Amino acid sequence: MDSIIVTGGTELKGQIPIAGAKNACLALMPATLLSDEPLTLTNAPRLSDIKTMTLLLESLGAEVRSMQEGRVLAMSSHDLNNLTADYDIVRKMRASNLVLGPLLARAGHAVVSLPGGCAIGARPMDLHIAGLEALGAQIELKDGYLHADAPKGLKGAVIEQRFASVGATENIVMAATLAKGSTVLKNAAREPEIVDLVKCLRAMGAQIAGEGTATIEIQGVDRLHGATHPVVADRIELGTYMIAPAIAGGEVELVGGGMDLLPAFCEKLDAAGIVVTPTEKGIRVSRSNGRAKAVDVKTEVFPGFPTDLQAQMMALLATAKGTSVLEETIFENRFMHAPELMRMGADIEVHGGHATVKGVERLKGAPVMATDLRASVSLILAGLGAEGETMVNRVYHLDRGYERVEEKLSAVGARIERVKGE
Numbered sequence: 307m308d309s310i311i312v313t314g315g316t317e318l319k320g321q322i323p324i325a326g327a328k329n330a331c332l333a334l335m336p337a338t339l340l341s342d343e344p345l346t347l348t349n350a351p352r353l354s355d356i357k358t359m360t361l362l363l364e365s366l367g368a369e370v371r372s373m374q375e376g377r378v379l380a381m382s383s384h385d386l387n388n389l390t391a392d393y394d395i396v397r398k399m400r401a402s403n404l405v406l407g408p409l410l411a412r413a414g415h416a417v418v419s420l421p422g423g424c425a426i427g428a429r430p431m432d433l434h435i436a437g438l439e440a441l442g443a444q445i446e447l448k449d450g451y452l453h454a455d456a457p458k459g460l461k462g463a464v465i466e467q468r469f470a471s472v473g474a475t476e477n478i479v480m481a482a483t484l485a486k487g488s489t490v491l492k493n494a495a496r497e498p499e500i501v502d503l504v505k506c507l508r509a510m511g512a513q514i515a516g517e518g519t520a521t522i523e524i525q526g527v528d529r530l531h532g533a534t535h536p537v538v539a540d541r542i543e544l545g546t547y548m549i550a551p552a553i554a555g556g557e558v559e560l561v562g563g564g565m566d567l568l569p570a571f572c573e574k575l576d577a578a579g580i581v582v583t584p585t586e587k588g589i590r591v592s593r594s595n596g597r598a599k600a601v602d603v604k605t606e607v608f609p610g611f612p613t614d615l616q617a618q619m620m621a622l623l624a625t626a627k628g629t630s631v632l633e634e635t636i637f638e639n640r641f642m643h644a645p646e647l648m649r650m651g652a653d654i655e656v657h658g659g660h661a662t663v664k665g666v667e668r669l670k671g672a673p674v675m676a677t678d679l680r681a682s683v684s685l686i687l688a689g690l691g692a693e694g695e696t697m698v699n700r701v702y703h704l705d706r707g708y709e710r711v712e713e714k715l716s717a718v719g720a721r722i723e724r725v726k727g728e
């Protein structure tokens with residue numbers, strides 16, 4: 307397995323291009339299942355999770371052509387010949403469950419493995435199931451698989467989610483595009499990835515209003531047609547690389563994506579004394595006045611502080627002046643990076659959903675390991691500011707969600723290299 311070695315202590319300077327959003331692309335790809343005409347995505351990110359979704363769609367009979375080195379995905383679901391999403395694929399990536407709504411809406415039947423728990427939490431699917439059942443589906447759990455049927459098609463309904471789940475909102479909205487009549491989804495997720503999905507569905511002929519607000523209304527249509535859609539910028543990649551100069555010092559311009567994608571996060575960086583300014587091409591971030599200041603952070607659904615940037619923020623606060631409290635409200639087990647940061651000298655105490663971080667002057671490089679994607683990248687960020695060498699093991703997590711991390715960071719002066727493993 308590959309490792310990444312970071313040698314801390316160099317300031318960063320230059321530009322980092324931001325790719326298309328992993329989590330938008332993973333919802334947009336299953337939208338191809340809704341139509342027998344081609345759907346083409348441009349600005350797709352080149353990530354192993356996208357390859358996993360490609361394999362899943364292909365296993366259902368869809369064609370996925372990757373062009374321009376993976377930047378363009380030309381998909382066609384003209385001939386679906388299998389309606390089962392197998393455990394072997396689903397267990398690798400939870401987002402595989404996003405084929406459930408589209409398959410059910412298009413084919414009236416779907417069998418999708420339950421994903422099981424993952425490192426950051428149990429992550430059940432009750433909201434997906436309740437939403438699709440409200441649209442008239444009959445769903446049964448057998449042998450670890452959800453068997454979903456709607457032989458006479460789905461029917462619009464008023465649905466109120468108890469929590470604004472991103473994935474459930476995506477599945478329900480996709481399914482409702484082909485349901486009879488209108489659907490009102492209350493307490494819908496408002497994340498930019500949902501807005502992007504709705505834009506694409508609309509380009510395919512869907513009638514949807516209210517995306518980006520807590521109420522989304524969908525008027526079902528008989529069929530959707532082909533479209534070409536550019537994937538929105540990855541706000542989590544953007545936020546991650548905004549923290550790099552905040553930790554290492556220097557000035558970096560992130561090209562692509564704006565502050566509107568990360569309102570609460572930008573406010574917190576500002577409160578921590580990091581200079582964040584919009585530019586014509588994106589965002590410029592600099593840290594000129596020594597260590598950051600401590601700030602308290604609570605993760606929330608959009609437009610709140612994203613859980614997917616909590617680990618990276620902790621890496622920054624580990625060397626801030628003062629004590630910060632981070633509260634994780636979205637996932638029950640998302641502080642696995644804390645003990646690894648502590649191996650580098652961070653002073654962190656975790657109590658349930660709270661982590662108290664007493665900033666230290668500087669971290670020291672160490673061999674570290676992480677069990678999820680965002681935790682891994684937080685260790686690389688910590689390594690950029692640490693004294694000496696940090697070796698991050700198990701980087702396959704990183705490759706799931708960060709495109710060529712070592713190339714992007716070395717282009718702005720970081721000392722970082724990948725060591726090929728077996």
Ligand code: EPU
Pocket residue numbers: 329330332400401427428429430431432433434435469470471472473474613614636637638679680707
């Ligand atoms: N939840 C339920 N029941 C459900 C669905 C969710 O209880 O039916 C709970 C989950 O267990 C969790 C919370 O609700 O505690 C949030 O889950 P949500 O459904 O909103 O998240 P998701 O759709 O599974 C997406 C991203 C995650 C990101 C979350 C929150 C994708 C492919 N994944 O997951 O991204 O953390 O939204 O913003 O879009 C990552 O990229 O590293 C990542 C984990």
